[in-house]
Amino acid sequence: MTVMSRNDLLLFLGFTVVVLAMPIWLHPFGAAYPDLLQRFMIYGIFAVGFNILFGLTGYLSFGHAAFFGVGSYAAVWSFKLLSLDAIPAMIFAIVISGLFALIIGYVSLRRSGIYFSILTLAFAQMSYNLAYSVLTPITNGETGLQLTLNDPRYLDRAMFEAAPGQPVPTLLGQSLGGFAGFYFCAGFLILAFFIAQRITSSPFGMMLKGIKSNQTRMNYTGFNTKPYTLAAFVISGMYAGLAGALLAVTDPLAGAERMQWTASGEVVLMTILGGAGTLVGPVIGAWLIKYFENIFSAINENILHRFFDFLPDGVDNVLVAISSKFVGEGWFLTLGLVFVLIVVFLPGGIMEGVRRIAHLFDRSRRSPTKPGKATPHPQPAE
Template identity: 90%
Template sequence: MRAMSRNDLLLFLGFTLVVLAMPLWLQPFGAAYPDLLQRFMIFGIFAVGFNILFGLTGYLSFGHAAFFGVGSYAAVWSFKLLSLDAIPAMLFAIVVSGLFALLIGYVSLRRSGIYFSILTLAFAQMSYNLAYSVLTPITNGETGLQLTLNDPRYLDAAMGSAQAGQPVPTLLGQSLGGFAGFYFCAGFLILAFFIAQRITNSPFGMMLKGIKSNQTRMNYTGFNTKPYTLAAFVISGMYAGLAGALLAVTDPLAGAERMQWTASGEVVLMTILGGAGTLVGPVIGAWLIKYFENIFSAINDTMLHRFWGFLPEGADNVMVAITSKFVGEGWFLTLGLVFVLIVVFLPGGIMEGVRRIAHLFNRQRKSPDRPASQVQPAE
């Protein structure tokens, strides 16, 4: 408990390195621009948090986007009312989304399995509709909540630090645009990953895994599982709130769409795609989905023509006609196919694929003293 095992430490350091070097190694993929990198970090945090609930306890929440959205709204309101600084906004967002998760979790966790999923879905859809139309004075509905020049910002006003021009969130006076925003979010992703790693390996994490494998037996042995599931639910709600707040920090606009059920479904997809129950899997799943959403959806016919340009005249047109169905507006089709392939052939997600490959290499080298990288159950 006190010290991390060597494998965990290597995993953590490797993860840190990969994340911080993203602007370099994503360059060839056309994804190394700050906005997308920020999204990679933010949805990585969201997925890591979701995995604490789904991967460890097995409770499938279909309403996590609600916490994400609540975090965003809380952060934007903090920018409007308190200060343009990111720190109070994020604290405020985490607290508000945690409280919100406590409320919803307390009710939803009275049931398990599909009923739990339906309850969370219902709550999320309710929050979405509230944000969309009922609570328009607070959320500004479809238009989205934005910062304006004449927001009060009492804390900033009290400090006498007035800013000229369009208000943008800052960190202790430093602008958080571009790559600064990326490293800010990256720091939080690494921190979130570290905490998730510690939770997974702690007795508390063992308890959650016990709940996943057999809750009834846990109950019979005398454990009251409810506080544990509720704690896991609140923690993952706070993760979602943190992610939502970061999205508001990097782009100070909160819209109701980010609370819609499709957004809740997306984080489930991310986790399953990457490998539920693993630490790195959900992050990879999040990156993959965001990559598809932002890069594949922007490929148009001209780019395809350039890509297939080496083919003889006529053949390239055929290839463009075929491939254009899978990019641009058709990116969902590609994502769907990838998802089906992974679920059919690698039920444990991408991480299972990685493990299988690692296993293959280990067998070839015949090194009995090094076991294949930890096999974790996946669902």
């Protein structure tokens, strides 16, 4: 188990190259600006973590945004109380969200199937309401938790004078704005991907897949599946906490909205859209959704008019009128349509499409080899 298989290694290397080269190949799509790239990385981590639970064990959690939010709040509090450095904030966030996942997981995992989903949803909604209106001294409610000039920051103050200006998170004194922030997050996405890959191919991962295909049989053969599901739940909660912390590192504001049930639903969408149970799928799903959210929602009628400019006047206006319903505030419509199409025609998500195409090519050359391990690099904008 210590050596990676050749396919796994190729997949990992390919993934690394694609991620690190994102500022280059996303340029034609208008998405190569740091803020969106950082979000690609962060939600990629979130989806990879979610997939460890949902893709491997089949337990559908509808409350993962709670861990994401807890990670953010923990990170911002670490910036406020301890130090502006990103490392303590991230450790703090992962530990807190892990503990949180342990408690919620311990209770929720007493049930499976739809009851588990409802339990996690209930917990997440409780956490959201706590953050939104009950625990406002800790979370600052709707306004969101922010850094201010007169935060205590005990560690920093003990070591050196506070720098003037708005406090921003750093890494060992290095600012994490812009592309530096992107590469910082990219490093973590690659690491997260690597760990997920190792987990999937380990005996522990086999056990999780066993739980997914038939938990009753696992129990009859003498395995106690509870510790395994709980471990998977906590690991994926920690992934969510890491993603939440990174979001706070790149933009030090924690708002309650990121814990809402829509945010939990979003990560489910990402995973299913990309392909649950595959390694790359959830990441692609996350990229696709974030791309839609940021690019489609920013298109307004002016841009459409310019786009349809080559058409005669009447046709032009009709097309703008129709298509404007699908962009701007209406981007959810487009996303919904894409989602329906994919679920209907490619139940296994985008990765199934990739696999089918790879299969076509393989068949024409030689007998099919392991499908799904080949990773052509699909564009999130297709």
